[in-house]
Amino acid sequence: MSETPNLPASLTLVGAGKMGGAMLAGWLAGGLDPRRTAIVEAAPSPEIVELCAARGLALNPAAPPVSEAVVLAIKPQGLAATAPDLGPLIGPDTLVVSILAGKTIADLKARLPGARAVVRAMPNLPASIGRGATGAAASPEVTPRQRDRADALLRAAGLVEWLDDEALIDAVTAVSGSGPAYVFLLAEALAEAGVSAGLPAEIAARLARATVAGAGALLDAEATEAAQLRRNVTSPGGTTAAALDVLMRADGMPALLREAVAAAKRRAGELAG
Known part of the structure; x- marks a missing residue:
């Protein structure tokens, strides 16, 4: 795969299960710098452990860095328990991209007080093989540059359609998500x-x-x-x-x-x- 323009210079992936791991593979193939990529995963699979060791990614670092982008790919029901540990990862200029089903931008901001620029995305199962269809909506604080970063990250999983109204995510869920x-x-x-x-x-x-x-x-x-x-x-x-x-x-x-x-x-x- 050729390098993907607009990928963030640094990234922290929170949750490296099937979907998060597949997206990570796409980002690395597209040119994401593994030396500036951190993985936070409570139960990393052997494949993720091997990938991190082989490519030099930081797996569960003691002090995860503040990155240009933080991607949330944990199970939605795990957000409440995980949120208190995510604060140090998010700076005032950090882009937060969430693929947590059912979690609104308002809910994410409430649980992550440091988050300003938030993109909520709804991918589907074929995203795990790079053939997905994703609907995405951005909070007003997301800059054009950050939207380009989010678009590049999500396109690693397939088609991306941007929505002007976050409420349409429910329709995306019903059409392509399900x-x-x-x-x-x-x-x-x-x-x-x-x-x-x-x-x-x-x-x-x-x-x-x-x-x-x-x-x-x-x-x-x-x-x-x-x-x-x-x-x-x-x-x-x-x-x-x-x-x-x-x-x-x-x-x-x-x-x-x-x-x-x-x-x-x-x-x-x-x-x-």
Whole structure:
């Protein structure tokens, strides 16, 4: 991977689990200086220990430095217990980037009194392999330079969409945050339907998995809109058209997804804080 411009000169990552560790790998590949990178992780995996030793990153230093950027990637429920130890990491000019689901900018500032410039981001599971979709919102104190820094950090995990209104994070959570589960359910249901149509379970599962993965790859590779790609594979009066007549009826897939996303957005709002 070529170097990524605008990465911060120094960084402290708080939480190096699956998501934090994957993002860290992307930052290092993009040119983040390992000598000015610190990792705070209560239970580092063997992979993180090995990475830190090999690349010279400071793992759980006794006195973590004040960095240009602090990325919070701990479990959301761990914020209350961890927050008192984070104060020394945050200076008046430190950019705080949080990927803690459900934790608002106001809540982060309340628990981290030294934090001024805060970016709240909502990535999704494919971010762990660099193919994620992230929505992000910035507090008013975030400068254009800091936003560039945050953008560079988040783009290591995939697509980034910036939101003018933090309240839209709930909608992002419902669409892309929870969205991978909807796609996995599609693969699961398609395989079950294949079994009902007479296919052996193992073959149906492999066909469904490859179909969903292949369609996703095609959607990513093509600039064509999803609706047009759908029309391209739907011959009038053919088998696909017969299936879509069922899926697109009034109570079909579009209506179900609208209902599902609305329910997820509503729940995200209830959990925020």
